[in-house]
Amino acid sequence: MFDLLNLPGVKPVDLRTGNRVITILADVVEAELxxxxxxxxxxxxxxxxxxxxxxxxxxxxxxxxxxxRPRYRCDTCGKTVTPELVFLDExxxxxxxxxxxxxxxxxxMTFHALAEQTGLAVNTIKNIAHDLIEELEHTVHYxxxxxxxxxxxxxxxxxxxxxxxxATNNVxxxxxxxxxxxxxxxxxxxxxxxxxxxxxxxxxRPFKQSFSQYLPNAKLVIDKFHVVKMVSEAFExxxxxxQSTLAKEERxxxxxxxxxLTLKRPSNLTAAEQIALVEVREKIPELAQAYDFKEAFxxxxxxxxxxxxxxxxxxxxxxxxxxxxxxFRGLAKTVHNHYDSIFAYWDSPAQITxxxxxxxxxxxxxSNRMGRGYSYEIIRAKTLYAKHARKVGSGAxxxxxxxxxxxxxxxxxxxxxxxxIPTLIEIAEAGGLN
Numbered sequence: 001m002f003d004l005l006n007l008p009g010v011k012p013v014d015l016r017t018g019n020r021v022i023t024i025l026a027d028v029v030e031a032e033l034x035x036x037x038x039x040x041x042x043x044x045x046x047x048x049x050x051x052x053x054x055x056x057x058x059x060x061x062x063x064x065x066x067x068x069r070p071r072y073r074c075d076t077c078g079k080t081v082t083p084e085l086v087f088l089d090e091x092x093x094x095x096x097x098x099x100x101x102x103x104x105x106x107x108x109m110t111f112h113a114l115a116e117q118t119g120l121a122v123n124t125i126k127n128i129a130h131d132l133i134e135e136l137e138h139t140v141h142y143x144x145x146x147x148x149x150x151x152x153x154x155x156x157x158x159x160x161x162x163x164x165x166x167a168t169n170n171v172x173x174x175x176x177x178x179x180x181x182x183x184x185x186x187x188x189x190x191x192x193x194x195x196x197x198x199x200x201x202x203x204x205r206p207f208k209q210s211f212s213q214y215l216p217n218a219k220l221v222i223d224k225f226h227v228v229k230m231v232s233e234a235f236e237x238x239x240x241x242x243q244s245t246l247a248k249e250e251r252x253x254x255x256x257x258x259x260x261l262t263l264k265r266p267s268n269l270t271a272a273e274q275i276a277l278v279e280v281r282e283k284i285p286e287l288a289q290a291y292d293f294k295e296a297f298x299x300x301x302x303x304x305x306x307x308x309x310x311x312x313x314x315x316x317x318x319x320x321x322x323x324x325x326x327x328f329r330g331l332a333k334t335v336h337n338h339y340d341s342i343f344a345y346w347d348s349p350a351q352i353t354x355x356x357x358x359x360x361x362x363x364x365x366x367s368n369r370m371g372r373g374y375s376y377e378i379i380r381a382k383t384l385y386a387k388h389a390r391k392v393g394s395g396a397x398x399x400x401x402x403x404x405x406x407x408x409x410x411x412x413x414x415x416x417x418x419x420x421i422p423t424l425i426e427i428a429e430a431g432g433l434n
Contacts, residue, residue: 004058005026005055005065007085007087007095008085008086008087009028009029009085009086009087010028010029010067011026011029012024012025012026013026013027017061020061020062021061021062021063021064021119022058022059022061022064023052023063023064023065023066024055024064025066026065026067026068027067027068028067028068028069028070028083028085030070033045034072034081034083036074036076036077036079036081037079037081038074038077038079039074039076039079041074041075041076041077043072043073043081044072044075045070045071046071046073046080047070047071048068048069048070048071049068049069049071049082050066050067050068050069051067051069051093052064052065052066053065053067053088053093054092054093054094054095054098054118054120055095055098056097056098056101056118057117057119060117062117062119062120063119065095069082069083069085070082070083092120092124092127092128094124098118098120099128101118102114102118102120102125102128102129103128103129103132106125106128106132107132107381107382107385107386107387108382108386108387111125126378129378129381130377132381133378133381133385136384136385140416142165142170142171142172142173142416142417142418143416143417144172144190144191144192144193144196145163145164145166145167145168145172145196146167146195146196146197147165147167147196147198147199147200147348147349147352148165148166148198148199148218149162149164149165149166149199149200149354149356149357150162150164150200150201150207150211150357151201151223151354151357151358151361152204153361153364153365154365155364155365155376156374156375156376156379158177158376159178160174160175160176160177160178160376161174161175161176161177161178161183162174162357162360162361162364163175164354164356164418164421165417165418166198166200166352168417169356169420169421170417170418170419170420170421171360171383171386171418171419171421171424172418173186173418174364174380174383174384178204178206178207179206180206180209180210183206183210184210184214186210187210187211187214188214190214190215193214193215193216194215194216195217196215196217196218197217197218197219198218198219198220198349198352199215199218199219199220200221200222200223200348200352200353200354201220201222201223201354202222202223202226202354203226203334203338219344219347219348220344221341221342221348221352222338222341222342222344222345223353223354224301224345224353225353225354225355225358226354227335227342228297228298230334231298231328231331232263233327234290234294234325234328234330234331235262235290235291235293235294235327237327238286238287238290238327239258239262239287239290242284242287243258243284243287258280258287261273261276261277261280262287262291262294265295265298286324289321289324290325290328293325293328296316297316297328297331299312300312300316301345303346305346306343306346306347309345309346310343313335316332317332317335320332356421359421360383363383363421363424363428364379364383384418385419386419386424389419389420389421389423389427390416390417390418390420
């Protein structure tokens, strides 16, 4: 029979198909009688035993190897021996090449899909994945970011902390919780922590309180999108309040369109939408006022430099009506509470934002939905160790090219960037993020 297996020490003798499984029967190629491993006496043949092992799929069907092995017995000490086959993972009841294949794919596919392809139990796939994750935790380390993004994501019943490299748009780390008890030890033990020059995050104070004493060279910049989100939320409160005052006939004509009209920037409105916005101004002048203040705040971020932005904010705040637009006045107080960190946006390189961190959060949630029931540990591993999106390199630096780079820690470790977020987005759009 043609050797379908290409495995050392065995030869195929028959093949059966049925129940969407290919079963290959194989015998061990016997050599001279072995000696007892305990007493070194010659062994004698003591029957045969067949065992079934999973192997890599063929023709898109799971494969089972039914291997018949001779048994040997020692007449002196009574020990029974079965020949070992180097290509088998006896613990997994599978060939090592199948286990290797699962290791390569388990962080890029759902466990159920892999189980269906290979015929192995989902729990076996999960155990192989956990072994791989433990190995990766000790051998793979990502370059410490020069520009770090920090955000939270609601995942598996709790808020987790996601950390990105915003200089290269790569995943850097995911922590189980976003509390200071988890964040402080992480930053305290962060390798090459002096590399970090900028941290971009939201206004949640525990983030700043966690890293400020451990990242000596880091400057905080509050993410632009978290700030403008606040003004959008303030405007939404005003919209809901004034829209509820419309008569039934007026609501029929404008209610559905008001929200979409007022969410858009004026430059993005079509001619028809501009006409509709004029009608909204006529019907609800108070809402038009709130809309203008929202747009004026957005325009602060259109300013070319820090000084101009600070003057624009001062002008915006000074024109707020005293007894109206309460949410907008609350926003002004928030800006003052984080003034230096918000306006550090104009000092930062390329005016950094956490846009890619937010994209990553969406991808994490997508992966979680596609693999329902995943634990936090599995989702974290799928995010951090997605090999198809990992980008090997020496890390981004803002220092001079002549500066001596930090040494790689340990010859057995791999130091690289984390998974490239734009690549993860492309994979997700192609339907391949699992």
